[in-house]
Amino acid sequence: xxxxxxxxxxxxxxxQTIDILEQHADQFQLVAFSSGRNMEAxxxxxxxxxxxxxxxxxxxxxxxxxxxxxxxxxxxxNDGLVEVATxxxxxxxxxxxxxxxxxxxxxxxxxxxxxxAIANKETLVTAGHLxxxxxxxxxxxxLPVDSEHSALFQSMNxxxxxxxxxxxxxxxxxxxxxxxxxxxxxxxVKDALNHPNWSMGAKITIDSATMMNKGLEVIExxxxxxxxxxxxxxxxxxxxIIHSMVEYSDTSVMAQLGxxxxxxxxxxxxxxxxxxxxxxxxxLNLAQIGxxxxxxxxxxxxxxxxxxxxxxxxxxxxxTAMNAANExxxxxxxxxxxxFLQIEECIERVMDAHNNILLPDLETILAxxxxxxxxxxxxxx
Numbered sequence: 490x491x492x493x494x495x496x497x498x499x500x501x502x503x504x505q506t507i508d509i510l511e512q513h514a515d516q517f518q519l520v521a522f523s524s525g526r527n528m529e530a531x532x533x534x535x536x537x538x539x540x541x542x543x544x545x546x547x548x549x550x551x552x553x554x555x556x557x558x559x560x561x562x563x564x565x566x567n568d569g570l571v572e573v574a575t576x577x578x579x580x581x582x583x584x585x586x587x588x589x590x591x592x593x594x595x596x597x598x599x600x601x602x603x604x605x606a607i608a609n610k611e612t613l614v615t616a617g618h619l620x621x622x623x624x625x626x627x628x629x630x631x632l633p634v635d636s637e638h639s640a641l642f643q644s645m646n647x648x649x650x651x652x653x654x655x656x657x658x659x660x661x662x663x664x665x666x667x668x669x670x671x672x673x674x675x676x677x678v679k680d681a682l683n684h685p686n687w688s689m690g691a692k693i694t695i696d697s698a699t700m701m702n703k704g705l706e707v708i709e710x711x712x713x714x715x716x717x718x719x720x721x722x723x724x725x726x727x728x729x730i731i732h733s734m735v736e737y738s739d740t741s742v743m744a745q746l747g748x749x750x751x752x753x754x755x756x757x758x759x760x761x762x763x764x765x766x767x768x769x770x771x772x773l774n775l776a777q778i779g780x781x782x783x784x785x786x787x788x789x790x791x792x793x794x795x796x797x798x799x800x801x802x803x804x805x806x807x808x809t810a811m812n813a814a815n816e817x818x819x820x821x822x823x824x825x826x827x828x829f830l831q832i833e834e835c836i837e838r839v840m841d842a843h844n845n846i847l848l849p850d851l852e853t854i855l856a857x858x859x860x861x862x863x864x865x866x867x868x869x870x
Contacts, residue, residue, distance in 0.1 A: 491517050491759065494579040494603075496570060496594060497586035498522040499530040501690040502608045502634065502751065506583055507534055509756045512768055517759060521576040523569060523586070528554075535561060542576055544569030570594040575601055581759065583634070584609040587692055588816050589809070589858050592616050593851065599629040606758035608634035610705040611816075615809040616854050617712030631713065632758040637706050638713060639754035640732035640745035645714075648737065655736040656716050658706055659726040660786070663698035666727070670790050676829045678822065695819045699832055700786075704797020708808065711801055718802050723794065725784040730773065748773050792833045796840060805847040806857045807840055813861035814839035826869055835865050 493510065497503040503522075510517045521542040524531040528550060535543065535558050544564045545551050551563040564572050567590070574582050574594035582598040584591045585608045592612050595605060600623060607613065613620055624631050633639050637658050645653070664683050665673060681698045682691060696702035707721050732754075734744040747753055748771040756765060788795040793815070800811040818835035821827045827835070839861055846853060 490515075492520045492578050492580050493517050493583060493759070494520060494573050494576050494581070494598070495522040495583045495585065496573060496591050497525070497584070497609075498534055499524040499527040500585055500587060501693070502585035502755065503583075504530065505752045506585060506755050506759075507538070509752055509759060509767075511537065513756075513760075513765055516765065520578045521573040523573045532557070541578070542573060544573045567593065571597045574598040574603075579603060581606055583755075583759070584612060585634070587611075587690065589615050589812065589854075592854070596620065596623055596851065599623045600627050602627050602629050604630045604632065606632045606634050606755075608755070610635065610702075610709050611812050613709045613712045614705050614812050615858065616851065617708070617808075618848060619851060619854075621712060632761055633709075633713060634755055634758045635706060635709065636749075636751060636754045637733040638709060639757055641710060641714065641735055643745045643757070644733070644735040644743035648735075648743070650714075652738045653714075653716070653735055654720065654738050656710050656714065656721045657734040657736065657742075658703060658710060658721065658723050659729070659731050659733055660700065660703045660723055661697065661727060661729045662725050663700060663702075664694070665698050666725070673830055674828075678825060681822075681829060691823055692816070692819055695822060695832075696815070698829070699793040700791035701793040701797060701815050701832075701836075703791075704794045704801075705812070707794075707797060708801045718798060723786045725786055727782045728778065730775075730778065730781055746773060793836065796833070796836055800840060803845060805845045806849050806853065807843050807845045809849070809854050809857045810839050810843045810861045811836055813858045814865050817862045817865035821865070821869060835868055838868065839864060 495506055510519050519538045519540050521540055523544040525546055542562045548565050551565040555563045571594045575597050581604045583606045584595050589611045591609045595612050633642050641656055664681055682694050684694050684697060693702055703723050710721050711718055729749045731744045731746050734742050736742045750770055752767055800807050814836045818832040822832055
Protein backbone atom coordinates (compact mmCIF):
# COMPACT_ATOMS: atom_id res chain seq x y z
CA UNK A 490 0.00 0.00 0.00
CA UNK A 491 1.51 3.32 -1.12
CA UNK A 492 0.57 6.25 1.08
CA UNK A 493 0.01 9.48 -0.80
CA UNK A 494 0.22 13.19 -0.03
CA UNK A 495 -1.33 15.38 -2.73
CA UNK A 496 -0.62 19.07 -3.20
CA UNK A 497 -3.33 20.79 -5.25
CA UNK A 498 -6.11 18.23 -4.85
CA UNK A 499 -8.91 20.36 -6.28
CA UNK A 500 -7.13 21.41 -9.48
CA UNK A 501 -7.39 19.56 -12.79
CA UNK A 502 -4.44 17.21 -12.14
CA UNK A 503 -5.41 16.86 -8.50
CA UNK A 504 -8.97 15.75 -9.23
CA GLN A 505 -7.76 13.23 -11.80
CA THR A 506 -5.31 11.93 -9.19
CA ILE A 507 -8.22 11.55 -6.77
CA ASP A 508 -10.02 9.49 -9.45
CA ILE A 509 -7.02 7.14 -9.65
CA LEU A 510 -6.84 6.81 -5.87
CA GLU A 511 -10.55 5.96 -5.71
CA GLN A 512 -10.22 3.36 -8.45
CA HIS A 513 -7.32 1.62 -6.72
CA ALA A 514 -8.14 1.92 -3.02
CA ASP A 515 -6.39 -1.42 -2.50
CA GLN A 516 -3.13 0.06 -3.85
CA PHE A 517 -3.11 3.67 -2.65
CA GLN A 518 -4.18 5.55 0.48
CA LEU A 519 -4.53 9.33 0.59
CA VAL A 520 -3.12 10.40 3.96
CA ALA A 521 -2.86 14.17 3.37
CA PHE A 522 -3.79 16.78 0.79
CA SER A 523 -3.89 20.52 0.17
CA SER A 524 -6.56 22.49 -1.66
CA GLY A 525 -7.21 26.06 -2.76
CA ARG A 526 -10.42 28.05 -2.70
CA ASN A 527 -12.76 25.28 -3.90
CA MET A 528 -14.33 24.26 -0.60
CA GLU A 529 -17.06 22.17 -2.23
CA ALA A 530 -14.50 19.95 -3.95
CA UNK A 531 -12.46 19.84 -0.72
CA UNK A 532 -15.48 18.59 1.21
CA UNK A 533 -16.21 15.97 -1.44
CA UNK A 534 -12.68 14.56 -1.15
CA UNK A 535 -12.92 14.56 2.64
CA UNK A 536 -16.14 12.56 2.54
CA UNK A 537 -14.81 10.01 0.07
CA UNK A 538 -11.23 9.40 1.16
CA UNK A 539 -11.00 10.46 4.84
CA UNK A 540 -7.37 11.66 5.00
CA UNK A 541 -5.56 12.38 8.26
CA UNK A 542 -4.39 15.92 7.40
CA UNK A 543 -5.69 18.68 5.10
CA UNK A 544 -4.21 22.10 4.35
CA UNK A 545 -6.31 24.97 2.96
CA UNK A 546 -5.50 28.55 2.06
CA UNK A 547 -6.88 30.44 5.08
CA UNK A 548 -7.27 29.99 8.81
CA UNK A 549 -11.02 30.68 8.50
CA UNK A 550 -11.47 27.80 6.04
CA UNK A 551 -9.41 25.50 8.24
CA UNK A 552 -11.54 26.40 11.29
CA UNK A 553 -14.82 25.90 9.42
CA UNK A 554 -13.77 22.50 8.09
CA UNK A 555 -12.54 21.43 11.52
CA UNK A 556 -16.07 21.85 12.86
CA UNK A 557 -17.48 19.62 10.11
CA UNK A 558 -14.75 16.97 10.16
CA UNK A 559 -13.54 16.65 13.76
CA UNK A 560 -11.54 13.48 13.05
CA UNK A 561 -9.29 15.20 10.50
CA UNK A 562 -6.44 17.59 11.34
CA UNK A 563 -6.51 20.91 9.46
CA UNK A 564 -3.81 23.45 8.74
CA UNK A 565 -3.37 26.32 6.27
CA UNK A 566 -1.04 28.51 4.23
CA ASN A 567 2.48 27.80 3.05
CA ASP A 568 3.37 26.08 6.31
CA GLY A 569 0.39 23.82 5.75
CA LEU A 570 1.74 22.80 2.35
CA VAL A 571 4.99 21.72 4.00
CA GLU A 572 3.07 19.76 6.66
CA VAL A 573 1.13 17.89 3.97
CA ALA A 574 4.27 17.20 1.92
CA THR A 575 6.21 15.89 4.91
CA UNK A 576 3.47 13.85 6.59
CA UNK A 577 5.38 11.07 8.41
CA UNK A 578 3.31 8.26 6.86
CA UNK A 579 3.59 9.53 3.29
CA UNK A 580 5.74 7.56 0.85
CA UNK A 581 4.78 9.42 -2.36
CA UNK A 582 4.19 13.17 -2.74
CA UNK A 583 2.19 14.25 -5.79
CA UNK A 584 2.96 17.91 -6.51
CA UNK A 585 0.00 19.14 -8.58
CA UNK A 586 -0.17 22.75 -7.43
CA UNK A 587 0.09 25.58 -9.95
CA UNK A 588 3.05 27.91 -9.91
CA UNK A 589 6.13 28.17 -7.73
CA UNK A 590 4.13 27.86 -4.48
CA UNK A 591 4.97 24.14 -4.30
CA UNK A 592 8.74 24.60 -4.28
CA UNK A 593 9.52 24.79 -0.55
CA UNK A 594 7.20 21.91 0.32
CA UNK A 595 8.66 19.70 -2.41
CA UNK A 596 12.21 20.35 -1.21
CA UNK A 597 11.12 19.51 2.34
CA UNK A 598 9.67 16.17 1.16
CA UNK A 599 12.82 15.40 -0.84
CA UNK A 600 14.92 15.92 2.30
CA UNK A 601 12.84 13.20 3.95
CA UNK A 602 13.63 10.82 1.06
CA UNK A 603 10.04 10.65 -0.21
CA UNK A 604 9.26 9.73 -3.82
CA UNK A 605 8.15 12.84 -5.74
CA ALA A 606 5.57 12.50 -8.53
CA ILE A 607 5.89 15.93 -10.08
CA ALA A 608 3.22 17.57 -12.19
CA ASN A 609 4.31 21.08 -11.23
CA LYS A 610 6.52 22.43 -14.01
CA GLU A 611 7.41 25.61 -12.18
CA THR A 612 9.22 23.81 -9.36
CA LEU A 613 11.71 22.32 -11.82
CA VAL A 614 11.87 25.42 -14.02
CA THR A 615 12.68 27.87 -11.23
CA ALA A 616 14.76 25.61 -8.99
CA GLY A 617 15.72 22.55 -11.01
CA HIS A 618 19.34 22.67 -9.84
CA LEU A 619 18.22 22.64 -6.19
CA UNK A 620 15.60 19.93 -6.67
CA UNK A 621 17.84 17.49 -8.54
CA UNK A 622 20.89 18.00 -6.31
CA UNK A 623 18.78 17.48 -3.17
CA UNK A 624 17.04 14.46 -4.74
CA UNK A 625 20.45 12.89 -5.39
CA UNK A 626 21.71 13.76 -1.92
CA UNK A 627 18.68 12.27 -0.14
CA UNK A 628 18.06 9.42 -2.60
CA UNK A 629 14.55 10.70 -3.38
CA UNK A 630 13.18 9.42 -6.72
CA UNK A 631 11.67 12.07 -9.03
CA LEU A 632 8.94 10.64 -11.29
CA PRO A 633 7.38 12.80 -14.04
CA VAL A 634 3.60 13.19 -14.25
CA ASP A 635 3.40 15.44 -17.33
CA SER A 636 2.33 13.32 -20.29
CA GLU A 637 5.37 14.40 -22.32
CA HIS A 638 7.95 13.64 -19.64
CA SER A 639 6.23 10.42 -18.69
CA ALA A 640 6.47 9.45 -22.36
CA LEU A 641 10.20 10.23 -22.40
CA PHE A 642 10.69 8.33 -19.15
CA GLN A 643 8.84 5.30 -20.50
CA SER A 644 10.77 5.44 -23.79
CA MET A 645 14.04 5.29 -21.84
CA ASN A 646 13.11 2.28 -19.73
CA UNK A 647 15.63 -0.52 -20.21
CA UNK A 648 17.81 1.57 -22.53
CA UNK A 649 21.39 2.82 -22.22
CA UNK A 650 20.80 6.51 -21.57
CA UNK A 651 24.33 7.29 -22.80
CA UNK A 652 23.09 6.37 -26.29
CA UNK A 653 20.35 9.01 -26.34
CA UNK A 654 20.86 11.55 -29.12
CA UNK A 655 17.71 13.64 -28.93
CA UNK A 656 14.50 14.20 -26.97
CA UNK A 657 11.47 15.15 -29.05
CA UNK A 658 8.56 16.77 -27.22
CA UNK A 659 5.28 16.85 -29.09
CA UNK A 660 2.89 19.80 -28.91
CA UNK A 661 -0.74 20.09 -29.96
CA UNK A 662 -0.26 23.76 -30.83
CA UNK A 663 -3.01 24.86 -28.47
CA UNK A 664 -6.31 26.55 -29.09
CA UNK A 665 -4.90 28.98 -31.70
CA UNK A 666 -2.79 26.54 -33.71
CA UNK A 667 -4.64 27.34 -36.95
CA UNK A 668 -4.28 31.11 -36.60
CA UNK A 669 -1.48 33.26 -37.95
CA UNK A 670 0.23 35.70 -35.62
CA UNK A 671 -1.73 38.56 -37.17
CA UNK A 672 -4.98 36.74 -36.42
CA UNK A 673 -4.12 36.60 -32.71
CA UNK A 674 -4.91 40.31 -32.36
CA UNK A 675 -8.07 40.61 -30.32
CA UNK A 676 -8.61 36.93 -29.46
CA UNK A 677 -10.70 36.48 -26.31
CA VAL A 678 -10.18 34.58 -23.06
CA LYS A 679 -13.05 32.28 -24.03
CA ASP A 680 -11.33 31.50 -27.36
CA ALA A 681 -8.03 30.79 -25.62
CA LEU A 682 -9.59 28.39 -23.10
CA ASN A 683 -11.03 26.19 -25.86
CA HIS A 684 -8.26 23.57 -26.14
CA PRO A 685 -8.78 21.10 -29.02
CA ASN A 686 -7.40 17.96 -27.33
CA TRP A 687 -6.96 18.21 -23.58
CA SER A 688 -9.14 19.09 -20.59
CA MET A 689 -6.94 21.23 -18.34
CA GLY A 690 -7.08 24.13 -15.91
CA ALA A 691 -7.28 27.73 -17.15
CA LYS A 692 -3.63 28.71 -16.59
CA ILE A 693 -2.13 25.69 -18.33
CA THR A 694 -4.62 26.03 -21.22
CA ILE A 695 -3.48 29.62 -21.82
CA ASP A 696 0.15 28.45 -21.58
CA SER A 697 -0.66 25.85 -24.23
CA ALA A 698 -2.07 28.56 -26.50
CA THR A 699 1.08 30.70 -26.17
CA MET A 700 3.29 27.56 -26.21
CA MET A 701 4.95 28.72 -23.01
CA ASN A 702 3.70 25.44 -21.59
CA LYS A 703 5.93 23.60 -24.08
CA GLY A 704 8.79 25.94 -23.25
CA LEU A 705 8.48 25.05 -19.58
CA GLU A 706 8.43 21.39 -20.57
CA VAL A 707 11.65 21.81 -22.56
CA ILE A 708 13.33 23.25 -19.45
CA GLU A 709 11.81 20.47 -17.34
CA UNK A 710 13.16 17.83 -19.76
CA UNK A 711 16.62 19.41 -19.56
CA UNK A 712 16.50 19.23 -15.75
CA UNK A 713 14.98 15.75 -15.41
CA UNK A 714 17.09 14.01 -18.03
CA UNK A 715 20.26 16.14 -18.04
CA UNK A 716 19.96 16.76 -21.78
CA UNK A 717 21.52 19.82 -23.50
CA UNK A 718 19.00 22.25 -24.99
CA UNK A 719 20.46 21.72 -28.46
CA UNK A 720 19.33 18.09 -28.17
CA UNK A 721 15.73 18.85 -27.18
CA UNK A 722 13.30 19.51 -30.03
CA UNK A 723 9.62 20.39 -30.17
CA UNK A 724 7.40 18.96 -32.90
CA UNK A 725 3.83 20.07 -33.60
CA UNK A 726 1.50 17.06 -33.55
CA UNK A 727 -2.19 17.89 -33.84
CA UNK A 728 -3.64 14.64 -32.57
CA UNK A 729 -1.70 14.40 -29.25
CA ILE A 730 -1.39 10.64 -29.80
CA ILE A 731 2.41 10.41 -29.67
CA HIS A 732 3.20 12.05 -26.34
CA SER A 733 6.96 12.33 -26.92
CA MET A 734 9.89 10.46 -28.46
CA VAL A 735 13.51 9.55 -27.74
CA GLU A 736 16.03 9.17 -30.57
CA TYR A 737 19.07 6.93 -30.02
CA SER A 738 22.54 6.82 -31.57
CA ASP A 739 21.55 4.03 -34.00
CA THR A 740 18.75 6.31 -35.35
CA SER A 741 16.03 4.24 -33.62
CA VAL A 742 13.20 6.37 -32.22
CA MET A 743 11.18 5.15 -29.25
CA ALA A 744 7.77 6.72 -28.71
CA GLN A 745 4.95 6.36 -26.19
CA LEU A 746 1.46 6.55 -27.69
CA GLY A 747 -2.05 6.69 -26.26
CA UNK A 748 -5.36 8.52 -26.41
CA UNK A 749 -5.18 11.89 -24.61
CA UNK A 750 -5.95 11.12 -20.94
CA UNK A 751 -3.90 12.69 -18.13
CA UNK A 752 -4.89 9.90 -15.77
CA UNK A 753 -2.52 7.54 -17.61
CA UNK A 754 0.76 9.36 -16.76
CA UNK A 755 -0.57 10.23 -13.28
CA UNK A 756 -1.28 6.58 -12.55
CA UNK A 757 2.02 5.41 -14.05
CA UNK A 758 3.94 7.71 -11.68
CA UNK A 759 1.97 6.29 -8.75
CA UNK A 760 2.13 2.62 -9.76
CA UNK A 761 5.68 2.57 -11.21
CA UNK A 762 7.20 0.15 -12.03
CA UNK A 763 3.83 -1.65 -12.28
CA UNK A 764 0.92 -0.82 -14.59
CA UNK A 765 -2.73 -0.89 -13.52
CA UNK A 766 -6.01 -0.79 -15.47
CA UNK A 767 -7.94 2.51 -15.73
CA UNK A 768 -11.73 2.61 -15.77
CA UNK A 769 -13.43 4.44 -18.64
CA UNK A 770 -10.15 5.00 -20.50
CA UNK A 771 -10.29 5.16 -24.29
CA UNK A 772 -8.06 2.59 -25.96
CA LEU A 773 -5.99 3.77 -28.91
CA ASN A 774 -7.37 2.76 -32.32
CA LEU A 775 -4.86 3.86 -34.95
CA ALA A 776 -6.93 2.39 -37.80
CA GLN A 777 -9.82 4.61 -36.77
CA ILE A 778 -7.58 7.68 -36.46
CA GLY A 779 -6.09 6.94 -39.87
CA UNK A 780 -3.42 9.65 -39.99
CA UNK A 781 -1.01 11.42 -37.66
CA UNK A 782 0.25 14.88 -38.58
CA UNK A 783 3.56 16.57 -37.73
CA UNK A 784 4.98 20.01 -38.39
CA UNK A 785 8.10 21.95 -37.43
CA UNK A 786 7.67 24.76 -34.90
CA UNK A 787 7.87 28.36 -36.13
CA UNK A 788 9.62 30.30 -33.37
CA UNK A 789 8.46 33.63 -34.84
CA UNK A 790 4.87 32.43 -34.53
CA UNK A 791 5.39 31.03 -31.04
CA UNK A 792 7.62 33.65 -29.43
CA UNK A 793 7.00 32.38 -25.89
CA UNK A 794 8.64 29.07 -26.76
CA UNK A 795 11.71 30.91 -28.04
CA UNK A 796 11.84 32.95 -24.82
CA UNK A 797 11.77 29.74 -22.78
CA UNK A 798 14.69 28.28 -24.75
CA UNK A 799 16.60 31.55 -24.24
CA UNK A 800 15.96 31.49 -20.50
CA UNK A 801 16.91 27.82 -20.26
CA UNK A 802 20.23 28.35 -21.99
CA UNK A 803 20.99 31.36 -19.78
CA UNK A 804 20.07 29.53 -16.56
CA UNK A 805 20.03 31.20 -13.16
CA UNK A 806 17.35 33.57 -11.90
CA UNK A 807 16.21 34.56 -15.40
CA UNK A 808 14.30 31.25 -15.32
CA THR A 809 12.48 32.39 -12.20
CA ALA A 810 11.83 35.82 -13.67
CA MET A 811 10.49 34.36 -16.92
CA ASN A 812 8.19 31.95 -15.09
CA ALA A 813 6.88 34.54 -12.63
CA ALA A 814 6.31 37.05 -15.44
CA ASN A 815 4.35 34.44 -17.35
CA GLU A 816 2.20 33.51 -14.35
CA UNK A 817 1.45 37.16 -13.60
CA UNK A 818 0.74 38.02 -17.24
CA UNK A 819 -1.54 35.00 -17.75
CA UNK A 820 -3.51 36.02 -14.64
CA UNK A 821 -3.89 39.53 -16.07
CA UNK A 822 -5.08 38.11 -19.40
CA UNK A 823 -7.62 35.87 -17.66
CA UNK A 824 -8.87 38.99 -15.84
CA UNK A 825 -9.07 40.73 -19.26
CA UNK A 826 -6.60 43.43 -18.21
CA UNK A 827 -4.13 42.73 -21.04
CA UNK A 828 -4.41 41.20 -24.51
CA PHE A 829 -3.26 37.72 -25.47
CA LEU A 830 -0.15 38.96 -27.33
CA GLN A 831 0.79 41.19 -24.39
CA ILE A 832 1.53 38.06 -22.35
CA GLU A 833 4.68 37.53 -24.43
CA GLU A 834 5.51 41.24 -24.32
CA CYS A 835 5.46 41.25 -20.51
CA ILE A 836 7.74 38.21 -20.34
CA GLU A 837 10.21 39.63 -22.86
CA ARG A 838 10.40 43.00 -21.11
CA VAL A 839 11.09 41.31 -17.78
CA MET A 840 13.79 39.05 -19.24
CA ASP A 841 15.51 41.92 -21.09
CA ALA A 842 15.74 43.99 -17.89
CA HIS A 843 16.70 41.16 -15.53
CA ASN A 844 20.12 41.01 -13.84
CA ASN A 845 20.82 37.30 -13.87
CA ILE A 846 22.20 35.41 -10.86
CA LEU A 847 23.55 31.93 -11.57
CA LEU A 848 22.95 29.02 -9.15
CA PRO A 849 20.62 30.98 -6.83
CA ASP A 850 19.60 29.65 -3.42
CA LEU A 851 15.94 29.22 -2.41
CA GLU A 852 15.74 32.62 -0.70
CA THR A 853 16.99 34.38 -3.85
CA ILE A 854 14.58 32.44 -6.07
CA LEU A 855 11.60 33.38 -3.90
CA ALA A 856 12.69 37.03 -3.78
CA UNK A 857 13.06 37.24 -7.58
CA UNK A 858 9.69 35.55 -8.01
CA UNK A 859 7.94 38.05 -5.73
CA UNK A 860 9.65 41.11 -7.24
CA UNK A 861 8.93 40.01 -10.82
CA UNK A 862 5.21 39.72 -10.12
CA UNK A 863 5.19 43.30 -8.82
CA UNK A 864 7.03 44.47 -11.94
CA UNK A 865 4.42 42.90 -14.24
CA UNK A 866 1.59 44.41 -12.21
CA UNK A 867 3.25 47.83 -12.50
CA UNK A 868 3.38 47.46 -16.29
CA UNK A 869 -0.41 47.46 -16.36
CA UNK A 870 -0.79 50.37 -13.97
